[in-house]
Amino acid sequence: MSEKRTICIMAAAGMLGSTFDEEAFYHALEANPAMIGCDSGTTDSGPYYLGAGVARMNRSAAKRDLTLMITEGIARSIPVLVGSAGTAGADANVDWMVDIVREIASEQKLRFKLAVIKTEIPQDMLMSYWEDGKILPLPGAEPLTREEISKVVRCVSAVGPEPFMQALREGAQVIIAGRTTDTSIFTAVPALAGLDNAFAWHAAKVLECGSLASVFEVKHGSMLAWIREDSASIAPGNPQMQASPVSVVSHTLYENADPFNLIEPGRKIHTKDAVYTAEDDRTVRITNTTMTRIPYTVKLEGVRFEGYRRVAICGVRDPLILKQFSAWIDDTIKQTKSKIARGMGLNDTDYRLRYMVFGDPEQVGDNALGLMFDVIAATPEQANGIISNVWHTALHVPIRDWQGAQSQTAFPFSPPTLETQNGGKTFSFCLNHVLSLDDPLETARISYHEL
Amino acid sequence: MKKLYQIAKLIRSKNAGPFTITLDVIFPDAESYKAVLATGALDKEAIAQLYGIQKDKMQRYELPLANAVKFSYPRAVPSGDFLDDDLYGCQQHAPLVMLNIPL
Numbered sequence A: 001m002s003e004k005r006t007i008c009i010m011a012a013a014g015m016l017g018s019t020f021d022e023e024a025f026y027h028a029l030e031a032n033p034a035m036i037g038c039d040s041g042t043t044d045s046g047p048y049y050l051g052a053g054v055a056r057m058n059r060s061a062a063k064r065d066l067t068l069m070i071t072e073g074i075a076r077s078i079p080v081l082v083g084s085a086g087t088a089g090a091d092a093n094v095d096w097m098v099d100i101v102r103e104i105a106s107e108q109k110l111r112f113k114l115a116v117i118k119t120e121i122p123q124d125m126l127m128s129y130w131e132d133g134k135i136l137p138l139p140g141a142e143p144l145t146r147e148e149i150s151k152v153v154r155c156v157s158a159v160g161p162e163p164f165m166q167a168l169r170e171g172a173q174v175i176i177a178g179r180t181t182d183t184s185i186f187t188a189v190p191a192l193a194g195l196d197n198a199f200a201w202h203a204a205k206v207l208e209c210g211s212l213a214s215v216f217e218v219k220h221g222s223m224l225a226w227i228r229e230d231s232a233s234i235a236p237g238n239p240q241m242q243a244s245p246v247s248v249v250s251h252t253l254y255e256n257a258d259p260f261n262l263i264e265p266g267r268k269i270h271t272k273d274a275v276y277t278a279e280d281d282r283t284v285r286i287t288n289t290t291m292t293r294i295p296y297t298v299k300l301e302g303v304r305f306e307g308y309r310r311v312a313i314c315g316v317r318d319p320l321i322l323k324q325f326s327a328w329i330d331d332t333i334k335q336t337k338s339k340i341a342r343g344m345g346l347n348d349t350d351y352r353l354r355y356m357v358f359g360d361p362e363q364v365g366d367n368a369l370g371l372m373f374d375v376i377a378a379t380p381e382q383a384n385g386i387i388s389n390v391w392h393t394a395l396h397v398p399i400r401d402w403q404g405a406q407s408q409t410a411f412p413f414s415p416p417t418l419e420t421q422n423g424g425k426t427f428s429f430c431l432n433h434v435l436s437l438d439d440p441l442e443t444a445r446i447s448y449h450e451l
Numbered sequence B: 001m002k003k004l005y006q007i008a009k010l011i012r013s014k015n016a017g018p019f020t021i022t023l024d025v026i027f028p029d030a031e032s033y034k035a036v037l038a039t040g041a042l043d044k045e046a047i048a049q050l051y052g053i054q055k056d057k058m059q060r061y062e063l064p065l066a067n068a069v070k071f072s073y074p075r076a077v078p079s080g081d082f083l084d085d086d087l088y089g090c091q092q093h094a095p096l097v098m099l100n101i102p103l
Helices: A022-029 A048-052 A059-075 A091-107 A123-131 A146-150 A162-169 A184-192 A198-207 A245-251 A325-344 A380-396 B030-039 B044-051
Strands: A006-013 A036-041 A080-087 A113-118 A135-137 A152-158 A174-177 A223-228 A232-236 A261-264 A267-270 A275-278 A284-287 A290-293 A297-316 A352-358 A369-377 A417-419 A425-429 A433-436 A445-450 B010-015 B020-026 B059-063 B068-074
Touching: A006 A022, A006 A059, A006 A184, A006 A198, A022 A059, A036 A059, A036 A184, A048 A080, A048 A152, A048 A297, A048 A425, A059 A080, A059 A091, A059 A174, A080 A091, A080 A184, A091 A113, A091 A174, A113 A162, A123 A135, A123 A146, A123 A152, A146 A152, A162 A174, A162 A184, A162 A445, A184 A198, A198 A223, A198 A232, A198 A261, A198 A267, A198 A284, A198 A290, A245 A275, A245 A284, A297 A380, A325 A352, A325 A380, A369 A380, A380 A417, B030 B068, B044 B068
Parallel strands: A006 A036, A036 A080, A080 A174, A113 A174
Antiparallel strands: A006 A223, A113 A445, A135 A433, A152 A297, A223 A232, A232 A284, A261 A267, A267 A290, A275 A284, A297 A369, A297 A417, A297 A425, A297 A433, A352 A369, B010 B020, B020 B068, B059 B068
């Protein structure tokens, strides 16, 4: 009779840099997991992080979490796997995190083999994949044109567990990867042990959010899963916290369009008939999940550059303006556009201008109605010129109820304009597509470093 | 007549990737879950109409184990695009909160 295998996997937290609960982390380590993993990425904060190649999280918070994971991983000979480094998982985001890892190794006097997995797809490679017909639209998306491909300024492929598995086979003790699927971080080690099964993927889907699937999350932190040939079990690292069948099944809803079909590179996991049972008062066992092999594709995330953003925020309090607000704002926009045409030679198709109103003009009472102007233009100079035109026009557009010169908008600071980070550089998501691969390692560039 | 928020234990919305919004309505127990579903107020047609989405573009899932019903639909504007006004898609559940439930 063959020995029943169990692989214990551990998520340090749902997001690297969340400064996870240290006590739960150490408690989880007592289970002697075969890996410590953490996801570091998300598209939730929008296209900027991929476009600019910067991380959303704070560097010192990321360093704190990585220090705990790496020092304990090396001391206990447990591999440490981080996926989707630095929010977007582009090459620049990976480099940012590798720099932190090098700093930790040097400060903590640690020696280990680091694997760096980059999954960004350069423009020429993307174009060649497109020419080969390997970029396929997801439901609701259209096939891409050559022009659309040429406008992609940065693109990453969300790779599966195979690049992690390759790095582990090469003896990597710490792996920092670019964009990966969240689950792949946690399924690589079970897969190497022969457990590339539905239960590993289902558990990984729960684990990638750290302890979020707990009944009540006292403190965010570590989560554990035990993967077997016929089931998986899940429990929070914090001994004061519990997982219950309802808390785990409820988690399958979270940030997920379809809770029953999890599509991963080369695999589709079906959770509709999964059975969740309480193993004890804090551990949930999952059985009956199934997995189908499908053609191997990786999801692409890509952004286009839109221009430079400038914003102005102000308050309007005069009751006579508020009662005719819509006519006043229309007049303001009209006058602004014509001033921009006269003064800057730009048509309203050369830039984008919108306003947002916070509150109901009829119901603000003694309070101010919030008003925001938002501009994107092709150059920083144009954006500066347009936003100045907008706010200064708004300041002085008169209403007929008053006679004489009027000033209408209350600005909370000087200058009254803001640029979003990095000079207001603005991007948009432009790919809702997958890339068909012949080899799961095709878009992964793996390098090894002895630290 | 009750409002949905008076029965549900959680009504929320969130991005499911940059191109999709997902709505979750979670009930405190099987009894309230079944009672609300039986009214038809959370049928696919009703929610598609409430959100101004074509019926065939509205996905609907029932999760009796979680006493939850879920809807997913394509975003009118992708997350973070110029005309987007809700980056995380996290305030799109508002129309559901005051939804009348004939109970």
